[in-house]
Structure formats: structure tokens, C-alpha cells
Amino acid sequence: MAQFQSQTKAVDSLDTAALPIGPAVLLLSDRSEQARLGRAAPPTYQLLTADDLSQALALWRTGTVTWVLLDLSWPGGSGLDFLTTLGAGGGQRPLPVTVLVDPGQERTALEAMKRGAADYQFKPELTPERLWASLSLESSRLAQPLPPLPNALEQARQHCQNLAEAKLKKSETHLRLAQRIGNLGSWEFELATEQVTWSDQVYRIFGLPLGKPPDNFEAIQNYIHPDDRDRHRQIVEAAVAHHQPYDAEFCIVCADGSLGYIQAKGEPMVNAAGQITHLIGTVLDIGDRKRREAQRQQAEAQLQSLSFRLRLALESANIGTWERSVSTGEVIWDQCLVDLYGFGKLDRSATYADWQAKVYADDLDRVEASHQALLDHDIPYDIEFRIWRGDGSLGWIRSSAVVRRDAQGQALSVIGINYDITERKRAAVELQHLSERLSLALKSGGFGSWEFDLSSGAISWDQQLIRLYGLAHLQQPITYSEWQSRVHQDDLPVVEAAIRAAIDTNAPYDTAFRIWRGGGELRWIKSNGLVRHDAQGRPTSMIGINYDITERKRAEQQILRTTAQLEASNRELEAFAYSVSHDLRAPLRAIDGFSRALIEDYGDQFGDEGRDYFNRIRHNVSRMGQLIDDLLRLSQVSRSTMAYAPVDLSTLVQEQIDDLTAADPDRVVTVAITPGITVSADPTLMRVAIANLVQNAWKFTAHHPTAALEFGVAMKQGEPIYYLRDDGAGFDMTYANKLFGAFQRLHSTDEFPGTGIGLATVQRAIHRHGGRVWAEAVVEQGATFYFTLPSAQPALEVQL
Numbered sequence: 001m002a003q004f005q006s007q008t009k010a011v012d013s014l015d016t017a018a019l020p021i022g023p024a025v026l027l028l029s030d031r032s033e034q035a036r037l038g039r040a041a042p043p044t045y046q047l048l049t050a051d052d053l054s055q056a057l058a059l060w061r062t063g064t065v066t067w068v069l070l071d072l073s074w075p076g077g078s079g080l081d082f083l084t085t086l087g088a089g090g091g092q093r094p095l096p097v098t099v100l101v102d103p104g105q106e107r108t109a110l111e112a113m114k115r116g117a118a119d120y121q122f123k124p125e126l127t128p129e130r131l132w133a134s135l136s137l138e139s140s141r142l143a144q145p146l147p148p149l150p151n152a153l154e155q156a157r158q159h160c161q162n163l164a165e166a167k168l169k170k171s172e173t174h175l176r177l178a179q180r181i182g183n184l185g186s187w188e189f190e191l192a193t194e195q196v197t198w199s200d201q202v203y204r205i206f207g208l209p210l211g212k213p214p215d216n217f218e219a220i221q222n223y224i225h226p227d228d229r230d231r232h233r234q235i236v237e238a239a240v241a242h243h244q245p246y247d248a249e250f251c252i253v254c255a256d257g258s259l260g261y262i263q264a265k266g267e268p269m270v271n272a273a274g275q276i277t278h279l280i281g282t283v284l285d286i287g288d289r290k291r292r293e294a295q296r297q298q299a300e301a302q303l304q305s306l307s308f309r310l311r312l313a314l315e316s317a318n319i320g321t322w323e324r325s326v327s328t329g330e331v332i333w334d335q336c337l338v339d340l341y342g343f344g345k346l347d348r349s350a351t352y353a354d355w356q357a358k359v360y361a362d363d364l365d366r367v368e369a370s371h372q373a374l375l376d377h378d379i380p381y382d383i384e385f386r387i388w389r390g391d392g393s394l395g396w397i398r399s400s401a402v403v404r405r406d407a408q409g410q411a412l413s414v415i416g417i418n419y420d421i422t423e424r425k426r427a428a429v430e431l432q433h434l435s436e437r438l439s440l441a442l443k444s445g446g447f448g449s450w451e452f453d454l455s456s457g458a459i460s461w462d463q464q465l466i467r468l469y470g471l472a473h474l475q476q477p478i479t480y481s482e483w484q485s486r487v488h489q490d491d492l493p494v495v496e497a498a499i500r501a502a503i504d505t506n507a508p509y510d511t512a513f514r515i516w517r518g519g520g521e522l523r524w525i526k527s528n529g530l531v532r533h534d535a536q537g538r539p540t541s542m543i544g545i546n547y548d549i550t551e552r553k554r555a556e557q558q559i560l561r562t563t564a565q566l567e568a569s570n571r572e573l574e575a576f577a578y579s580v581s582h583d584l585r586a587p588l589r590a591i592d593g594f595s596r597a598l599i600e601d602y603g604d605q606f607g608d609e610g611r612d613y614f615n616r617i618r619h620n621v622s623r624m625g626q627l628i629d630d631l632l633r634l635s636q637v638s639r640s641t642m643a644y645a646p647v648d649l650s651t652l653v654q655e656q657i658d659d660l661t662a663a664d665p666d667r668v669v670t671v672a673i674t675p676g677i678t679v680s681a682d683p684t685l686m687r688v689a690i691a692n693l694v695q696n697a698w699k700f701t702a703h704h705p706t707a708a709l710e711f712g713v714a715m716k717q718g719e720p721i722y723y724l725r726d727d728g729a730g731f732d733m734t735y736a737n738k739l740f741g742a743f744q745r746l747h748s749t750d751e752f753p754g755t756g757i758g759l760a761t762v763q764r765a766i767h768r769h770g771g772r773v774w775a776e777a778v779v780e781q782g783a784t785f786y787f788t789l790p791s792a793q794p795a796l797e798v799q800l
Contacts, residue, residue: 053077342390470518701728
């Protein structure tokens, strides 16, 4: 047992000689509480303790205990049982017992009062000084023997007074307890002195220590929230001015700075003269109610927001809702489903039978069976079926539903949603068709597909790719190392570098490499692929295709060999052409020179016929020289390397016209040139082609006294067609196929001079550009030469 100063005695037995003679207080509590309360005990008091209920009762029965402090949480036994035992003895009521409780034990304190306890105190609010001051008053009144009464009447009066005081004290205690339980405090305000009186609960509501109320009305105002102070003042002043009670709610600022809410009621008290002397009233803590109301309002706002978002989501997704009553069969449809099923055309609410008529006949039994399974066994209802939509078309519906049941599990209604999945179904069918077409295309083109999982390293090949690599005999899945072993070792570093570049930089994966096919055959493979990424942009896998390009590679090698051979042949032909030109020009110059010398030296010895022969020789020598020049020019057109640039054809035509006009100023020729006709072509070749075409037109209009030339462009089926038209000699279209052949002439040299190489040169220049050239004519009515040029530069220029 703990010792409380020198006055505290621990009773371990019933030795009455050891019991105190002066006022004794029995403290039934735990040791920490004993130590706290025992520190301020007056020297005249003896503080007794007990370990259990039996010791406490033994001390009580000695008759020496003046007062009992009973902690209802006493670990030594039940405090309520202790009170019941004391009250059963039929002694004084109330019992000299003060009950100590914690906040929240108000109902237990009330039960202790019913069993005879004189008072209760809250342990957190009970100071040792306050305890012993109150005990001094109580114990002195109950422990002092009463003076003898002169007669029985005085004894009866005193007894009645004691009973009244006891009843009043008990009523006050019950009132204090009721205020505590109901969180309701009372107050009184004296107008003359502004004195404020508060009950204990008002202090608790404002978070203030007990015993010191505000000094005046202005001090009370300080505890009202600034937003409510003016309203509080106006209400109180109106109650005083008009003698009217008030009932209002205010926000308050508690002593610790936290906010609270009170319902304050006040009523004026009027004296015999009709003057207000006091205001009395109550303060009810409604903080919990306000918080619940705020929570309710927040929950309602959240529910309203959730309802709005749900409705918006349903409308955005074109999802309709329905509910069918199990007992009546009545169905409630929202507007979305009314529009979807076309129920708006009815002059009444749509029924279940109306909905059945909308379901595709082949699907109805399956849908209703699923609906019944949901009702009977709660089997999830989530089904797709076909319906006749409001516009008469056949569509697809996705339907989900749940059952709403009562407390006994009986089905009340079925609530569900419908949404149109027609487009999704069509897309799925189209995707299936696309997949089938793609599979067919891959199979037809010999393409094999693959997928490479970057995290696990797993590789997935289709059967076409397995056959392509000749690995059909393998039973296990293809691995990355197996694929590496099939790639030619000279090509493997390049291929893996391309894969790494595609993964790291998203570079296009497009490469060709050699593989050793099953059986040791070396084949060429073309591989294309792309990298997949997750939502964070991280690469996850690669997918792609492989296909065999061995034959194409062989063809390319053959082309390279042929090209090399052609280049060699061209070089030989060029050397031969220059050699022939040099070798032919030497004797021609000799023939021409000696012929001219014979005429100059011996011309007087020849007759007219002889001189004519020499002139013919010299003319044919000149023509032979022109043929050699034209052949060399044609050879250069065929062999030259092309360089594309913008070329103004209109300017080239005008330049040729200017040169011809300067050389033959007596010609009367009308020229019409459409300005600004520009193409992308090789400037040198186009200059050669335009020069030959213009010179050809100038030559074949020479026998007419006047001539007309026109250059322009016309569109035919979206393609520009360039033309040069003249009104000269023309030609017979029967021989048009010979027009662009080398040395092919449709007129004699006597009629029109020339070598027959010019139009062949034009055709070779146009063909080098990838274009076409042709002509239309009527004898003695002129000719029109047409040509086309592709709008885009060819990807590869091969010199032939």
C-alpha cells in the first residue's frame, strides 16, 4: 500500500484500535489518483485506502469513515456494488459518497446517484484543493452531532429541512448531470450589474476553466465569432427592448482558438414594476449537429455531383438505363433508349412486350433465359444481342443488369443499361476481314511475320516465316540465338545495329541480310519492322515481316553485270565513233581538197559535165560530213548523264526562232508562243530537242510564202501535253511510224535538205526523260509534234 504523508493509513486488518479517531476519508481509487489527491489533504484528516471491496466495506462498518471518494474505475472492485451494499443498511440518504468519473461516464454517474451517492465530480476538472474544501464543508455538517432539540416539533422541522436540502442537492446534482449529458448549459445575466452566472456545462462548451465567468456583456462578445457578433448584439438588445425571448444560432471561438456552434436561448425576467432585471437562458452545443449537417450537405453535393457526372457519362457514351418491376412488369425507359428503340413513335409508354418485339427473333430466347437466370440465381447478366432499331435498321445491343431485392431477398426490380455496339460489331467484322486479307496477302507474297518481346526476349514466328527459314523440323519455339545462328556472320553486326537503332532512337528498321536456310542454302532476306511503346514511351516489343529477295538480288547482280557490260560497250562505241569520225573525215577532207584543187588548176580543161561531176563529189562529201556530225550528236544524246533543273521551254523556242530569223531575214513567219511553260528536265537535252523540232518546222514551211508556228501546252486526262504546230508541207500519216527512225526521210533531199537524224535525236532526248513523242499531219496542211515529260524526277538515272 502506498503511504500518503504521515496522515495516510493503510488498513490491512480490522484492528479497531488502529483506526483514526478524527475525520477520516476513504479513497477508493488507483494509486496514481491516490497520490495526486492525497497531496493537499489537511493535517486533521486521515486518508484511508483499501485494496479490495471487502476491506472497504469492513472500514465502512467500523463507523469511523466520515466520507468516501469512490472512483467508478477503481480496480479493487465494482463501485456500483459498493454503493448498493452501503444503501442496503438503511442508513442516511444521501450517502456520504462522492463519485469520481471520467468524461463520457455520465450515465454511470447517474446510476450511482440513484444508488445513493451524494455527488459526482469529473476527475480531469477536480483539483486536490477544490476536493478538500468541499469535503470540509460536507464532512463537518454530517460528522458533527446535532444539538438537542427542545421539543419534537423542532426535531420534525429540522428533519424536514434536512430532507428538503438533500432533495434539493440531489436535484441540483441531477440537473448538473443532465446538462452534462445533454451538452446543455444554463446562464443568467443581471442587467444592472452586468454580472454573468454560468453553469459548469457552459464553461465546458466554451472550453474555459470552471468558476470564472466573463465580467460583462462585452467580454461575452469576445467569444462570439466576429462574423456573428453584430447579429448577437442586435438580438440581445432587441430582447431587452421589446421584452421578447430569442432563439438563435451562433458561431463561437473557444478558448483554444477552435470554432464551435451554439444554439442560444434567452428570456427576459421582469419585476413587479414591469422592468427587466435579468436575462436567463440556455446554451446548447450544436457543433456535432452542425458538423453532421455539413457532412450531410457535402454528401448531398457529392451525390448530386456524382449523379451529374454519371448522367453526363451515360449521355456521352450513348448509354441508356431501364428498370423493370418484377411484380407488375412495368418498365421505365430513359430518353436514350426511347430514341434507340423508336418507342417515341408510340402514343403510350413502351411495355415489356414492345421491347420483345424489337429483339431479333433468333436472339430472344437466349436473352430471356439470361434474364431469368439473373432473377433466380443471381448469375451475372451481361449479354449482346441484335435488335431492330428505331430507324428500322438491324443493330447490336450490349445489355447489363442487376437485381434489387428487399431485406428478405425477394426480387423487387431489375435495373440495367443498354448501349448500341453496332459500329463496334461492324468494326470487328471489318477487322476480321482485314486480318484475313492481310493473311492472304502475306501468304501470297511469301511474307512471314514475327514479334520480339523486348522484356522477356521471346520471339513469335508465324508458320510462313518458319518455312521461309527452313525450320519446320524444330519442335520447340524459335529463340533469338537460333535466329542469330541462321544469319550470315558478315551481316549479323549490321542487322543487330539496325535493331538497336530502332529500339533506342525509333529509327526505321529496314534492312536486308543473308541467311543459311535449313539444308545449308544461302538466301537473301528483306526485313521491315517497327517498335511498340507503352504509355510512358518505353519500348516494349518489335513486330515486323521477312520475305525472300534472293531472286531480286540475283536480278540486281545480273543488271549490274549487264550495266557494266553496257558501259564498257558504250565506251568502246564512243571510242569507235570518234575513231570512225576521225578516219572518215581524213579521206573526205582529201577528196574535197583534191576535187577543189583539180577544179582550180585544171577546170578550164573540163567541160560542163566534168565540172558538174566534181561539184557532185564535193556536195556528197559535205553531206557525208554532216551525217558524221549528226551521228556523233545522236550518240552524245544517248550517252550523256542527265542533271535535272527547271527549264523554260517557251524561252528555248523563242531563242531558236530568233536565231533562224537572223539567218533568214526574208522569211515571213508568224510565231505564237505560250509564255512561261516550265518543266523539270535536263537543260542540255531539252535544248537539243527543242532546237531540232523548231528547225524541222522552219525547214518544212520554207516552200510557202508565209508560215505560222505555234508552241503551247494542253491538258489531257490530267497530263500536260506540249506541242509545236506548223502549216508547212506535212506528211502522209501512213508513214508516221518511220518518222522518228534514224536516216528515215519522208521527203527527198532535193525537196528538203537534211540527214534524217534530227527527229531521231528528239525522240531519244524525250525518251531519256521518260516521256513520249508523236506527230499528226496532213499533206500540205502542216504537222503538229507532241511530247510529254513526267512531272517528277526519276529516282534513278541509268546511262545506257
